Amino acid sequence: MAERRNWTEDEVTEALSLYLRLPFGKFHSRTPQIIRMAERIKRTPSSVAMKLSNLAALDETLPQKGLAKASAMGRQVWARFRRDPSFVLVAFEAQLQPSRPQMPGFSEQRQADWIAKQSEVTRRAVVQRRGQSFFREMILNNYRSRCALTGLDDARLLTASHIIGWQEDDTHRLYPENGICLNALHDRAFDRHLISFDDDYRMILADDLPSETKRKLTAGASERLQLPERFLPGPAFLMHHRQRMVERQNTPPLG
Structure with missing residues (x-):
């Protein structure tokens, strides 16, 4: 015993x-x-x-x-x-x-x-992989392993999307409120600040997206995020992400 x-x-x-x-x-x-x-x-x-x-x-x-x-x-x-x-x-x-x-x-x-x-480079790589694995498991668990926009439930196509990016701010990397479970397509768009979400969790599309891309991104997607069981996306994190989207749109392309 x-x-x-x-x-x-x-x-x-x-x-x-x-x-x-x-x-x-x-x-x-x-x-x-x-x-x-x-x-x-x-x-x-x-x-x-x-x-x-x-x-x-x-x-x-x-x-x-x-x-x-x-x-x-x-x-x-x-x-x-x-x-x-x-x-x-x-x-x-x-x-x-x-x-x-x-x-x-x-x-x-x-x-x-x-x-x-370990060498410093190896140590950092180990810590990063460990942190990313932990974050993924935590976020997918919060969202019942379903995309918050489409309901897609195959983990092979799901990503624990950081609202404030992993490389952008190391102090918020592992906060559960800094994650949303998205499918691979919407994660890519979110990571590149082509889409964002307002304070009511409705999807915002960037003004510079082609009309066909907007149609594809909204097809089969709910108007609002399906919220997790716990740790709702942080309002301050979402505001930061929206600001980054505005900055991106206002930055002239190189060349």
Whole structure:
């Protein structure tokens, strides 16, 4: 039987990483990801599932709440995540490597030692890939793995689109409110500021788009974004994106 003990900060952080990438309806002891985490940290699947529900009680973006009771450690970890989501990446890495021997929780020092051995270029590439993978899983989960404009539900054709681009501002890269699940075509248009969205989540088409392109982009697309289960697109992020679209249209082409 798993030893009864208080949850550590590392364990709660790992639970949070899983919480962000699982649908609310899968917070139960039969979910494979919950079972694997429980085995790794020497807890029962039921206790891990309950911890995810405790975290849901702290999620102010959810229409429904989880268990009302939330620990002081849970509140501390949630508050840290809302300030800087990037700290969950070490926990995400632990969940990607379930076969690696682990002490209860996981070893941040072991991860830090491994990273330290890499060159700076390699280290940055690893962190970037890890962050992009985490962001994709989180955003697709929020949108039930459906394009927010067309309802397309094949993950191979879906993208976790950044509202403020990955390269544009590294401080907002992993905020869940900075992502929208879009199909490949609309993601390309969104990334190039050819389309945007207003404060009511209605699609805006750039003035300089050819009429046939406008028709293709609106065909089969809903007038407004189908909103996620949690973490609505941030109004400030959308405003920034619209401003970038205006700037692009007002910039004379080169040559």
